[in-house]
Amino acid sequence: MGLFDKIKSAFTGTEKKEEPEVSKVSELSEDSDVSEVADVTDVPEVSEPTVAKELTSEPISDKPLADPYEKGLKKSRVSFTRRLNELLANFRYEDEEFFEELEDLLIESDVGFEATMYIADTLRYEAKVQNMRSMKDAQRVIVKTMVDMYGETNPDHHVFNENKDGLTVVLFVGVNGVGKTTTIAKMAHQYIEKGQKVVLAAGDTFRAGAIEQLRIWGDRVGAEVVSTKQGGDPAAVVFDSIEMAKQSGADILLIDTAGRLQNKKNLMNELQKMKRVISREIPDAPHETLLVLDATTGQNALNQAKIFKETTDVTGIVLTKMDGTAKGGIVLAIGKELGIPVKFVGLGETMNDLHPFDTEKFASGLFKELIAQTN
Amino acid sequence: MAFEGLTGRLQDAFSGLRKKGKVTEADVKDVMREVRLALLEADVNYKVVRDFVKTVREKSMGEEVLGSLNGGQQVVKIVNDELTALMGSEQEKIIFAEPGQGPTVYMMTGLQGAGKTTTAGKLANYLRKHENKKPMMVAADIYRPAAIDQLQTIGRDLDIPVFSMGDQVSPVEIATKGIEEAKAQNRDVVIIDTAGRLHIDEKLMHELEDVKSAVNPHEIFLVVDAMTGQDAVNVADSFNEQLNITSVILTKLDGDTRGGAALSIRAVTNKPIKFTGTGEKLDAFEPFYPDRMANRILGMGDILTLIERAQQEVDEDRAEEMAKKMRENRYDFNDFIEQMDQMQNMGPLEDIIKMIPGMNQMPGADKLEVDPKDMAHMKAIVMSMTTEERENPELLSQKRRRRIAKGSARDIAEVHKLIKQFKQSKDMMGKMSKGNMGGLDKMFGGGVKGKLGKMAMNGASKSNNTHKKKKKIRRKK
Numbered sequence: 009m010g011l012f013d014k015i016k017s018a019f020t021g022t023e024k025k026e027e028p029e030v031s032k033v034s035e036l037s038e039d040s041d042v043s044e045v046a047d048v049t050d051v052p053e054v055s056e057p058t059v060a061k062e063l064t065s066e067p068i069s070d071k072p073l074a075d076p077y078e079k080g081l082k083k084s085r086v087s088f089t090r091r092l093n094e095l096l097a098n099f100r101y102e103d104e105e106f107f108e109e110l111e112d113l114l115i116e117s118d119v120g121f122e123a124t125m126y127i128a129d130t131l132r133y134e135a136k137v138q139n140m141r142s143m144k145d146a147q148r149v150i151v152k153t154m155v156d157m158y159g160e161t162n163p164d165h166h167v168f169n170e171n172k173d174g175l176t177v178v179l180f181v182g183v184n185g186v187g188k189t190t191t192i193a194k195m196a197h198q199y200i201e202k203g204q205k206v207v208l209a210a211g212d213t214f215r216a217g218a219i220e221q222l223r224i225w226g227d228r229v230g231a232e233v234v235s236t237k238q239g240g241d242p243a244a245v246v247f248d249s250i251e252m253a254k255q256s257g258a259d260i261l262l263i264d265t266a267g268r269l270q271n272k273k274n275l276m277n278e279l280q281k282m283k284r285v286i287s288r289e290i291p292d293a294p295h296e297t298l299l300v301l302d303a304t305t306g307q308n309a310l311n312q313a314k315i316f317k318e319t320t321d322v323t324g325i326v327l328t329k330m331d332g333t334a335k336g337g338i339v340l341a342i343g344k345e346l347g348i349p350v351k352f353v354g355l356g357e358t359m360n361d362l363h364p365f366d367t368e369k370f371a372s373g374l375f376k377e378l379i380a381q382t383n
Numbered sequence: 384m385a386f387e388g389l390t391g392r393l394q395d396a397f398s399g400l401r402k403k404g405k406v407t408e409a410d411v412k413d414v415m416r417e418v419r420l421a422l423l424e425a426d427v428n429y430k431v432v433r434d435f436v437k438t439v440r441e442k443s444m445g446e447e448v449l450g451s452l453n454g455g456q457q458v459v460k461i462v463n464d465e466l467t468a469l470m471g472s473e474q475e476k477i478i479f480a481e482p483g484q485g486p487t488v489y490m491m492t493g494l495q496g497a498g499k500t501t502t503a504g505k506l507a508n509y510l511r512k513h514e515n516k517k518p519m520m521v522a523a524d525i526y527r528p529a530a531i532d533q534l535q536t537i538g539r540d541l542d543i544p545v546f547s548m549g550d551q552v553s554p555v556e557i558a559t560k561g562i563e564e565a566k567a568q569n570r571d572v573v574i575i576d577t578a579g580r581l582h583i584d585e586k587l588m589h590e591l592e593d594v595k596s597a598v599n600p601h602e603i604f605l606v607v608d609a610m611t612g613q614d615a616v617n618v619a620d621s622f623n624e625q626l627n628i629t630s631v632i633l634t635k636l637d638g639d640t641r642g643g644a645a646l647s648i649r650a651v652t653n654k655p656i657k658f659t660g661t662g663e664k665l666d667a668f669e670p671f672y673p674d675r676m677a678n679r680i681l682g683m684g685d686i687l688t689l690i691e692r693a694q695q696e697v698d699e700d701r702a703e704e705m706a707k708k709m710r711e712n713r714y715d716f717n718d719f720i721e722q723m724d725q726m727q728n729m730g731p732l733e734d735i736i737k738m739i740p741g742m743n744q745m746p747g748a749d750k751l752e753v754d755p756k757d758m759a760h761m762k763a764i765v766m767s768m769t770t771e772e773r774e775n776p777e778l779l780s781q782k783r784r785r786r787i788a789k790g791s792a793r794d795i796a797e798v799h800k801l802i803k804q805f806k807q808s809k810d811m812m813g814k815m816s817k818g819n820m821g822g823l824d825k826m827f828g829g830g831v832k833g834k835l836g837k838m839a840m841n842g843a844s845k846s847n848n849t850h851k852k853k854k855k856i857r858r859k860k
Binding site for chain 2: 111112118121125183184186187214216217220223224228238270271272302303309329332334338
């Protein structure tokens, strides 16, 4: 037995026991699995059988609706509204269980943890202070709280900042796999359609195939791509791309960066350096620093937004993969706590599926029926 | 490191409880409300949370907990046990084809951007290193531009063959031909990389079913981003329903996610998590141990993973030699550099420190950040010393130090600091090893029940002194 095994056995107590245990478990695992399945599926169904069926039997898209928001959010809205009403029908103002169920419902609807707790706490408080008894009152409070929250998350400066007299520089940042490169391609396509000259900078010199990916997109949409070899200095690519965009009289420069987890200090420093290079070459650039967020991300999106804002002064968010089942409710909390507006949403795979974000549409998409009811 | 936020919240929840001897029903109720919020905030699926809280509450209401003298501890233990159960209790091994049945076939599936292609490379590398396999990767992502290029680059870096047929051929054909090719080349594992797709995209999900029935894989891995929110369960459920996945690989666990997906997926799909991706490098890939993860979540460290990482990176004979050197006070700058390299290979220093039981409760431990550049600077300083200076630090006069500062392009103060730190740690090592190395396993022994385990559970401030000493050593390295 080597040194490390000795140390290890000191922690586990015995070293010989382990092996037979493992094999025993693999034999037993089938039995225990069965009982676990039963447990997990049984419990929630008892408490809300109609709800579970609602969710699964809901068709994914009934008819192609004209409005992409409507289309994307229809499913969630119907079940959410109905369930909220069902829940409110047994509004028990003093019953903690009622509030916990409400919290579960909001969290499942992807409203986000902070927003959920805020809504539930407001209702708890109002129920006590106003001595509320009726379902109508409860509903009114919930809707009002939600609408107020959306109001707060809708800062005035959600318009995309374009440099009218020259080159607009946009820097894209975010964690790995959120869709930065694809978003750049979509945006490039839309600007080229408008008759503008677009330059792309392949600033992701780390991930295998990233440069090639951007190059292929550049060819497809008709944008020039500035790049170096894999492993090269991304700040140098940024510098070159600015020179090149200036010389060729381009209207817009979109800079791709490698995905990085926000807790990697050295990678965040690298990003800061890239930004410094941009500002040194063009004083008021980058005109936009867009944080790309995956709508399926949970609470961690808040950390992402916070740290990326600290290091690169993010000016807006692109919310991608909104065509799935996630609703991206976390952007509420981000808007409320950090004041970063969502500027674009990705709603599909095609080049035209990047849309300017409309807070009101997003909000009313989720809560339209509810608001109409109470008015 | 993932889960830290959750750890912090749970520890806050338990802090009041730990001080109590006897626990009342109301205490348990209060704590479980906090636990519930902590789990929800960590993105654990709300149904899973509901069941979890119910189970723990029921078990904690029993006589042996409420009546006993250390009821608080027992509640913590119940939470630990249930967390482990939630994640699947035991580590489950990867499945291989029976001998003589041809190559083992794996399929990587998942949403866009989950990390399938990188994970395919990591898995291939892992199987070659630890299971002595000869893997081949198959590029069946024909949709994302340059996906094939990405896999080929990874294959080149790892020196593992990649089979591809361009992006004009159907994934089914690529997969089947890939397996034929693997047989011809005498490869025993085939890893098929597929395109990312939404779980509600019927056409593309159907395509995966076709690939599945064509190649009959031994494992279908669902690759899931550990940062996924409540939607994780929808995704896992749909993939499982349509493909009957065999296991899950969690990626991006090196972020600061609270990791709710890890806790929910097993409970909802009943499919085990077998591996985790823990960094950007292609060897940042580890088997998933539910019990260790539960310990880590509850802030009890993960000493086993720490030892295993050391085992991987450090040559045992060299380590024994090094220990001998320390005992005999012959430890020099060459050893220092060697150890520093080994430490770096084991992963970010702040992660390593947090695997030591009790460490995460140190004030300021959460803010401890080590810039890899600092390590590089230290190395540069040592590299600017002559061979004699490295072996005998006593030689380092002011004049020599100035030369070293110039040579390494560092400030003279930094050189002084490093040499001072080196001497201090050398002294301490001498003392520690001359004392009783034998006492060390008493201190660590018995896992959670051992002294350190108890310290971690109590979060006792009286033991802070020992912690501090340790931290100093680690930092210097």
